Amino acid sequence: MKKIFPIYVRIPVLFALFFLAMEFFIDSGDRPAFIKYPILNVVLLIFLLILVAMELILNATDNILDTLLTEEQRKEKEIEENLPFTESKFYKGLMQKLTRSRKVEEEGELILHHNYDGIQELDNVLPPWWVYLFYITIIFSGIYLVRFHILGHDDQTAEYEKAMAEARIQVEEYKKTAPDLMDKEKVTLLTDASSLEAGKALFQTNCVACHKADGGGSIGPNLTDNHWILGGGIKNVFNTIMEGGRSGKGMVPWKETIKPSDIQKIASYVLSLQGSNPKDGKAPEGDIWVEEGAASPAATATDSTKVAAPAK
Template sequence: MKKFFPVYVRVPLLFGLFFAIIEWLGGGTLSEPAFMKHPMLIVLFALFLFALIAVEVVSAATNKVLDRLMTSEERAEKERLAAIPFTESPWVKKLLKKLTRSKAIEEEKELLMEHDYDGIKELDNELPPWWVGLFYATIIFSVIYLLRYHVFEGDNQIVEFEKAMAEAKEQVEAYKKNAPDMLTAEQARYLTDAGDLAAGKQLFDTNCAVCHRTDGGGSIGPNLTDDHWILGGGVKNIFNTIAEGGRPGKGMVPWKTTFKPAEIEKLTSYVISLNGTTPVEPKAAEGDIVWSKAELEDAEGTDEMDADATEQE
């Protein structure tokens, strides 16, 4: 076999097979191979590669020594066997004979059937074992299939697909709820953490203060400290206004292409925190929608009271 699989083929092939098996057993993926999760596997791969190379070196050295110790007749026999085609190798012939149960030409007289059609005779050969085994396997498979899907009403491919899609949809929804960069206006919350508000303030000072002033009193844009809102107050409305932009032609651009949803949530929270403050030069109130931060805080207080009452019950 060595002449069909030289050393430069054997070593990479065996190492690749070993690598694939260990990766599979170690739960590796394309994004995170097992040897990255378990660095000790690198040592195992290195040892296996070293062992492969050592075996090849020792085997080559042993063959050279044995070749020198051979007689001329033994060397000639070795060369004769090496020159035999792969399909004519003794072990290949033996394997094919077992798989096909074929008879030699000299034995065909024993297989001849009595009938004769215009000098054409038929041999009573046995069916090949591989064919018989495959035939029995199909019978066993058909019985299992019949019981599984027609007797016990197992899930067919359509039902399995629908279940898989429903499970995937649930996983996607769960991911969207927990992934900060997948937030929507419906999922956004009013953040009160000092770090979140500081991040929102930095975004506001850098991008929004030019139109609304640093203290939110308003300039080109409306006053953000009073209770009057053009497009509505509250987390959902303010989040949506920042993300999608203001009224057409009024200069407020959609910031969703610049900010991530998590950043818009922080910016929304900071804008809400400005409500009720006193700017240096407040702009006159604009908008017919009246909303104040107090409504949000009252709603949160009510939710907390309901939760406490539920726990007491």
């Protein structure tokens, strides 16, 4: 046995079985038990020390017993230890218990006293491994019947459907606040200094070639006045940066290059430039934009206000 299962195999296997049993029986939620309950590390260490101590004691006992063996017994033991696993007493004993097989010489005791055209049958018993497995299936079916058909616990289909429903709810909740899943309908105007500073940095990296660093406009329109080609306000400005300007002559869409949360910062920074009146600003283009619900006497007088168009 020691040759088949040496100490460097026995100790790790026994330790692993104890560890798995501890994890299985102790409810620790979504974290391993030895992390949630640090005291279990002490238990594991004690168990390991016990295993090592038992191995040392067994080895010492074997050594003492070896000294008591006769020369003939010692030779028999050495021969047994050097036998192949399939010829060892352990293997043969195990197979005998599992199969209860009889030797060929004993078949005469098993022959049934009837004859079918010269053919006789042996009255062999069912192998114990098969019988025990059959008993296990009966026990399992009883537990299954009580759990799912009497107590009404969820089967695999119900568990899957519940898990999917919970996952869908979590996804929808995540979408409500996830910045990089933002769209025109969810975007809001950012006014805090850190967001505007980040928007300014992104603007200077991606937008100054067409709109100048001060937003006064070059190839692109002036972003500091209240005239907008495709509509003002955070939703429209955000949408225009995402989807691009007028087909064939407007700004390219940036949604493949800049993530939505950064586009929100750029749009918020652009709107913070309103009324800054930079030097040499480009002449106004488009129509005067008034946010829906806001009063604008000048716009009312000229009747040129446009509401709800898409951004510059």
